[in-house]
Amino acid sequence: MSAASSRTPGAVGRFRDALRGSPALWWSFVYFFCLLSGYYVLRPVREAMSASADVEAVFPRAMIDFFGAHGMPLKDFTLQVLFTCTFLIMLVLQPLYGALVSRYPRRVFLPVVYGFFIVTLLVFYVLFDTGVPGRGMAFFLWITVFNLFAVAVFWSFMADVFSNAEAKAYYGYIGAAGTLGAFLGPILTRTLVERIGIAHLMLISAGFLCVCMVCLLRLRLWAVKREQAQRLASGEVPMGGSVLAGLQLIVREPLLRWLAIMVLFGVGIGTLLYNEQAAIVRRLFTDPASSTAYYATIDLAVNALTLLVQVFLTRLLLSRYGIAPALLIPGVAVIVGYSILAASPLPMMVAVVQVVTRASEFSLAKPARETIYTRVDREWRYKAGAAIDTVIYRGGDLTFAWVHKLLSAFGPHVLFGGGLLAACGMTFGAWRLLREADKLPAERRDGVPADARAATS
Template sequence: MTEAISTSGRIGRFRAALGESPPLLWSFLYFFCLLSGYYVLRPVREAMGASADISALFPAAMIGFFAERGIALKELQLQVLFTCTFLIMLVLQPVYGWLVSRWPRRVFLPAVYGFFIATLLVFYAMFDSGVPGRGMAFFLWITVFNLFAVAVFWSFMADVYDNAEARRYYGYIGAAGTLGAFLGPFLTRMLVERLGIANLMLVSAGFLALCMLCILQLRQHAVRREAARRLVSGEVPMGGQVLAGLKLIAREPLLRWMAVLTVFGVGVGTLLYNEQAAIVRQFYPDPGHATAYYANIDLAVNALTLLVQLLVTRALLSRFGIAPALLIPGVAIIVGYAALAASPLPLLVATVQVATRASEFSLAKPARETVYTRVGREWRYKAGAAIDTVIYRGGDLTFVWVHKFLSAFGSQAVFGAGLLVACGMTMGAIGVLREANKLPDDGRARGGDASA
């Protein structure tokens, strides 16, 4: 009876939130569709990255280039993929900076998603015809898609909601994304063997088209909020320099600590990811079976994430602010890596990875994004995006090569180093909290968001 009353109370609070905040439903649908579309494809990416068939993963010219130099590309496939991803981020970051500087929100938001839909149609043709090297192209594309599309989403949410609203609603919005992350791998498991990988591209494109509908609806609420608070309108070009995001990170202590937290947070995930990839190559050589395996991992992560979001996230952010949500994941990961360093069992590796990813999605990510509601638009769209793309992939690149070096000494060396990285992540969270406490609740005072 008590459990039923508690559940009824949570549903009642959610209905009340929908009533007091009309854009919440559209935000809910937006994030649900975005992560549904991504998680339909994520198992395909993971299977490509762990594939033992390098002819499907890399172009023939690239395989020949490495072979002529006596380098076994198969032994370096993740390192090569992550290096190429980082280089692509370096190229795309100024392009994105130019886009958000020169075009208003009503143009660049649909343009970002329109680009991803168009490229999905290209990948449909590539997978349908079995083009060699399709695995590498898809791996790189979906990594860029995940970072840019999600970064744009949270930047846009900070246009729609203020700090107090973010603390109340970001838990609900995050839960919507988790529901989408449940649906995505479920659809993949149901469809991949019946329809094939190529048709999954069309399923994902359909979800992204719904995201564009949500953007059109939410833009009206963003305009009204900006007008009511006399903020600079997102309906006019932002202006500023193309590389302003990276310059802001170098100049502002809060953004520097955000970057530190991101790099070490990526580090703990990358070390685990590479260990998992080695296991998949050994036990799941078939791409279809590997895709199903990764779908199961995603389902476990999303189940824990949704549980925490529904029971914990909103209460922590509303009552205690961002401190617990930022610090709890760091402490949990330290404990997990300590256990792995002592006993690196495969099941324990999977357990710690589930806990690591779930705590990031359910606690750390909503807490970090709440901070961006208190700063200006250039901080959100430029510096925030730079942290989520270039800085993020720079951390990925660093730790994928660190793992390659440490793996020669065995799993315990990898997880021992990971324990130190987890401590660095916790220190980054403390630095973010210290600087965030200096911010006023009204984001107009930082980052030039006030009207003239």
């Protein structure tokens, strides 16, 4: 038997043993698989809408006329306007989400979040089925909010279910489940979109979210048991506190500040690539179905690389070496990628660097960041973590969407040179985050880490 073949049963055996030893892992596996399946069924539709040359399919006619009358044709500022509107929506939703998690227990606000997304998917089925003008903008804004809030809530909930040691052992597996779901989503879209139409994809995604609802209700039982056994703050009572506590914690706490800075620059490098890729798609494709299929292909490439890293590297790095390599390796990879683009900005290289950037984020950086939340209290996870994944994230999108508009006027070499500076900023933020994370206790103590108690005493 070859060395390669002898390793495979070992990896499969470890995964099988982990599932047998932790039923919660099985439910988490199914949960994240269905969550990303549902999202990735719809993601290519969002990309096609944002890159569409048919401005009336994206924006309402009144909005097109208003901006045109003021000398700003929307077809030239599609992504900039969409990212600006998304950020404004995040500013409105953040205090609403803060009020929800402050005033209601976990058993209430988790189903409410997912129930809201299921109902709105049924609304979008009607909008796309009837061809309502402006549906592209509405859907782009909705799915962006869905992606950030639904995934942020998932990882915050995982930190209720698993300890820090379990997170290092299991998050690679859970991430791989999401990647498998992210594989299935584009395959379904690529296979079905030209047969059943875009509207019916909404119903498929809603079905996946219904399964997510079942999983979170089951996982809540393990979260309660862990909190009782370790005498941690219970998620079955309202969290309390200010509805703006998430943003206040980011300003006050060094660890959260550096985490926000890392995310801000990480989003920036992705946004620059995203906008440049959208410009390429507008030149190459005119049909929404063909551009949707193109984006589905990109997603498949990202998820293939992500799965390979998660299966063979993520768990090894987190379990043996901690979060440092998983946070720093993506930074180095992105610096190399942007250096290549600054020297040779070919369209194919843009796609390659896009794949590497997103795959390293999903397979390494994201699981490493999420393990940190197992060592802090619930307000840090549900409020500050959600604020970073929504307001800070979309603030980075907004900022770098306009940065792309500015730098692209000077040519691709300048554009990707700016991206190289952003990649360096992300890597520096990761290094400072690691220094702050070293000050946290190995496990959460009574729901509040030592440095948080000192800061609030």
